[in-house]
Amino acid sequence: MQRQWISPRLLRGTIRKDKLHRNMKVMKFGGTSVGSVKSILSLKEIVEAEARTQPVIVVVSALSGITDKLITMSQMAKQGDERYREEFDAIVRRHHSMIDTIIQDINKRVELINNVDQLFDQLKSIYYGVYLIHDLSKKTEDTIVSYGERLSSHIVAAMVKNGVRMNSRDFIRTQKKQGKHVVDTEETTKLVKEAFSSVCCDSVATNKIYVVPGFIARDSDTHETTNLGRGGSDYTASILAAVLNAEVLEIWTDVDGFMTADPKVIKSAYTINELSYVEAMELCNFGAKVIYPPTIYPVCVKNIPIKVKNTFNPEHPGTLIKANIENDQKPIKGISSIKGTSLITVTGLSMVGVIGVNRRIFTTLANKGISVFMVSQASSENSTSIGVRDEDAEAAVEVLNAEFAKEIETGAMFPMQVESGLATIAIVGENMKQTPGIAGKLFGTLGRSGISVIACAQGASETNISFVVDGKFLRKSLNVLHDSFFLSEYKVLNIFICGIGTVGGMLLEQIRTQQQFLMQSRRLKLNVVGISDVANFVLDRDGIDLDNYEQILRAGFPANTEHMRDEIVKMNIFNSVFVDCTASRQIAQLYQTFLEHNISVVAANKIAASSDYDSYLKLKQTARDRGVWFRYETNVGAGLPIIGTINDLCNSGDKILKIEAILSGTLNFIFNEIAADVPFSETVRRAKEQRYSEPDPRIDLSGTDVIRKLVILTREAGYKVEQDDVEKHLFVPDSYFEGSIDDFWAKLPELDADFEARRKVLESENKRWRFVATMEADEKDPSNFKTSVALKEVPYGHPFYGLEGSNNIVLLTTERYKEYPMLIQGYGAGAAVTAAGVFANIMSIANI
Template identity: 45%
Template sequence: MKVLKFGGTSVGSAKNINNVISILENYAKKDSVICVVSAVGGITDKLLLAGKQAQLKDTNYTESFNIIKDIHFNIVNELNLDKSSPIIAFVDARLNELKSLLDGIYLINELSPKTSDKLVSYGELLSSYIIAETMKNRGFSADRKNSQELIITNSNFTKAEVNYSITNKNIETYFNTAKQSITILPGFVSKSVAGEETTLGRGGSDFTAAIVAAALNVEQLEIWTDVSGMFTTNPKLVKQAYPIEKISYQEAMELSHFGAKVLYPPTVQPVLNLNIPIHIKNTLEPEAVGTIISNDAFVSSSPVRGISNISNIALLTLQGSGMVGIPGFSKRLFETLSQEKINVILITQASSEHSICLGINETDAELAKTAIDATFENEIALNKIDPIIVEKDLSIIALVGDSMKNHQGISGKMFSTLGKNNINIRAIAQGASEKNISAVIAEKDVKKALNTLHEQFFESKTKQLNVFITGVGNVGEKLVEQIKQQRKYLKENLKINLRIAGLSNSRKMIFNEDGLDLSDWKDQLASGETASLEGFFERTKSLNLRNSIFVDVTANKDVAGLYAQYLRESIGVVACNKIACSSDFENYKLLKRLSLKYNAPFLFETNVGAGLPIIDTLGNLIASGDKITSIHAVLSGSLNFVFNNFDDTTKFYDVVKQAAAEGYTEPDPRIDLSGVDVARKILILARESGVEMNLEDIENTPFLSDAGLKSDSVADFYDTLIADEAHYQSLYASAKAKGCQLKYVAQFNNGKASVSLQEIPSDHPFFNLKGKDNIVMFYTQRYPEQPMIIKGAGAGAEVTASGLFADIIRIGND
């Protein structure tokens, strides 16, 4: 004999009921079958709503009733039954009874627990009758037995306790004589010894099935639902979650207690001692393996078997110096909650005995506060303890696994993983059995927490990075294309799952928490929402994705001004924008401090030398204990390109225009040609060397004409280049006469820095620097005479994008 239970979704439509009938038909070919069914999906909630509306004199209860009526008759009509079937008459009669009951609640203005049990019982009584009569109508050997005639309880309405001696005898007697192959039982419903209608509590249909399975000592209990078993975590929040093939009773109960809705915790009790396995199956995918719950030993690759959570939690804190060393506070606290029938989900107390924290359902929070404050009224008046503190909008997350106690470092991994993603923990609880570790966090962080922990404990060490890029012009476009090209390689070889979750230019912005489709990102962006810098930050923050990285591919001061906000939200920052790191020294240090405090990487390798590893190399020298004595560098690929292509056969205006067209200069070439850009770069290197310095401390000797320096716009500036051609030719002629090359050089020595155009002789390392190349020479205590030299392309969209990409990958490898 088999016992199967089908949940509300499984019987929620005519189509799904037909699936259930097909499953039962296959089982009945081999053995007799007992089928326990829930109410049609959502009906129990609708019944409670209608009852509450009637109690409150809200005439909308009739509308709620009509919705319930329509749902059932629509299902009956779609089942295409024979006209002679008694279903319609039965359903109509039961619904008329239901309407009369609701009218009565409306008239007397009262909904007692006893009446509530009678009210909600209609859901299962209707669904079970419809399914049984449909099967009989189609020629199956099927019948319905009302569970209220089998399961006998006490009179604790809404959550009655089963009298097993009477119940087990009833079940055995009935099924020893039952002739039909398929028996349909309504779940959830029961009757008291006095004959009053009772229910077994929410989730009680699972309980009904377990009671029957235990009474008949069947080989296995099957619970059919709308998912393929118990998952490693909530698959609606974590797409990488997968079904657990085998799990112990204890693990299943822990996961169920902490929010895994597939199984109702009391379900396990009747079958636990008899070691009857429970098989969770999917009605919509009957061939799926599902999850088997049993006491059998099995080997797992991970000590953590699942991650679960309970939402809508309130945290109550009872604290005060008058509690220390005084017995009885806990007893009085829990007695108060018990008297108010408030369930305690989590308990934690510090060894100082100064406070006790309790996690309860948020709906009970105000009642709990009122009751506890009344209980401790005297102590509060004497300032021995504080009034109860209530925190809302919280959730409990829990790691569960029988083997966790045998593995060191599980809790350490859990809390460090959450901490790295700016998920604050309000309270922690771990039982002595060490089968679960629970933490209270903000409700808004649940999705991020579950994804982060699942990645840590269940995925093949693949780290997901969620990138938000502002500025998709020349460099930004190249970066997006590089990411698109390399995603598969990163995932397979570096175990980095890199997704672009947000893109913005100066006009439009787009977001997708599952990652943008990069095949047509330009079209998506063109039809995106209106862009704003604050709006981009707020959306990035509200998506609250793990391992989020903001990438600034602009030269915009306002964008740089938002770095601190991103870092405070534990969102990493990768920037080619030099403004932040060359801003006031206090702001630079603030960003560094925020990066450390909030564990948010702040990388800006492309600030100096585009894709060259200049800042990284400098950082490694300093970290290893070396000290920078001086730096000599050509740091502007733009200026190097200009002076390598300018001579007495060209015009300075034409060369600058060419540099701008090929993407070697900023949109405003004055930033490059005035020396400001180079000054910012040497300033950043000086600061990274450990020197406190500001931009105004750097000596900048300009080579532009006075008119060029004073130009009011980019267009005016280009006009001055034409007008002042003789000035620039004189610079070239002077260098040529001495056999020198013109190079724009940055220097840092003895705490001072300067930038200027210099005539470089032929025996100098800078002389043969070609094209847009950069070169940096680090003189240090370890490299006092022969410097460490870094040389290569220092400008261009491709190499700058690759430098940004390298910083992103560096975060992924962290």
């Protein structure tokens, strides 16, 4: 059956809005609806309930899988493969078994078996003839495949109450045009009206059920058996509904209706309640296999609605397809896709301004029977790209090269270029034409996800934007578009968390407790798809159960940085964020790869942002170029908004002239705790016990942590600085950082007496120790600046004097805040506040 594309404008223009419809219904049941005992009994219940109130015409497909088997057996017989007989016997047994189960009346069962066996005898003889002569003509193949519907219609007609079987070959007629069978509309209309004259009569009994085999037809001239092609049973039902002016056409299948996307790919896809004829046609043409595309046109002309229902879930309302959808607010109704796309580019300078090139392209392909489902042409006219299925690509290239052989030989055109393994995606919705910026949002969303659009096309009707991407990005494209255009119930953020110690463990708990709240109040789903610790890592794109993640993690992959990196990249998941709650240099080295693959990074780990300046700059530039995010607010001040504030000042045109800060909660705790009865060594031990310090406190005492933080703040303020540029004035001799950690603890009390003596002097002068990080620029030449860290004596009245516990404080002197520096103060250490800061960074990405 030849498929014809109908323009949306033509669809709208042909609808007859004033036509009254008869109180009758055409119901089509697909192969899965008659494919099992359970489904066919459901069909019986559905149809008989409808027949109590109005005449019903039931169109049936062959039992599921039978048409494919009939074709396969044809090829086996043609090749002389005797195994076709075994397949034939299996089909016979399947039909007999169903009849024995569903037909309880013994006399009716015997009669049905006889009718079915007569058909099987005919079919067996045809196969044997093919087997003997090793030849299979198109006429013979059409006859063979007709038996699937002929058999199923006999069974259904015998099963339902008051069933009347009709032979569709008596009234569905086709003509041969350009080697294809197309419906002879005039003859078919006349014969359908004659065959169903009793249905059109108002006095007819309302409980009749007319059962029609779908798909099959008869040639108007030769009267040979033909068919309407794959999905032709839908088309049969549509023709009957249109000619008989039915109230509605119902398509009963194994899904609840049209979905917003393929539910096998998009877990959050849901049934679309209503579609216009145009939207349904577009979705069908681009891969939504709910109904056969030509089905729509006959009923659309008569303004007869189509209802798609689920035989296995008849209570579901399904999808209603009609002319106009009222109160329709969504610009996008659904997303369809075609896997296995090849893009063929016809290019050459001779094409510019030459009339008839595209006609030659499409005529050549049509003559070869190759369907083109997308066209994209450069405005310069020197190239045209066409989308075909992968299996048609080789033949398409061959015939096009032959068609343009002379031009290729002279160099006026180039040989056909083909790129296979692609996927075509279409977003569909009639409201797109009323919503500015849809295309911009579409391509922007794909770009931020690292998905390149290879070709695109949009019709003047603006109901469909189609584009081609690399096939490996199909799942990611569908997910991000479904999420971005509010087709999903929730916006999803997919999170990988590396490191589940004090901060990471607290972060997971915060996410777990907030998940339901965010879904209900913000329509945001935080989906933790990866967790890693020092021993194992686990990945699951559907999400990890946070109530049970520790047990799941123990059963995961052994920890390996490169393996984890490769697996995360391979997942190719949309809206993804890698969260680093470690202090690992190896993990920090993964950021560049993740950003290059459009995975945002949130880091509590300070190593990357304080590493060599060029690497730091490359990370930020990559994030900007790829449209993703590199967030590290908690690198300085835990949950305090220090980095964000500096960024805001600089972005607004202010200039940071001086930074004075206490950036180590650990050191501030130590110097707040020290007292006459609490020696220096004891304060260090308390800092470790209360988990303020690193597991090895020497990292804090060496000033390394503060230096990193100062470097980060200085860079964010717009200055180029390396860690080695920072002047260090430390308070613990270098010898204490040598040897083992046990050696350190053993020697540390040696410093207590000196610290106590100096502390008494400070106390008498009403001063306190504070470990201060400083960046100061020359006001006349801001490029001339110095950075330092030092233990300073702070007098009473200074903002740093009263800083309590493990708090941090930052004073920012800027061109605007010169006389009265800006002060930021608060908790600067602790797992809870650091985890909260990381969580805030994650949420900032979710809100963009």
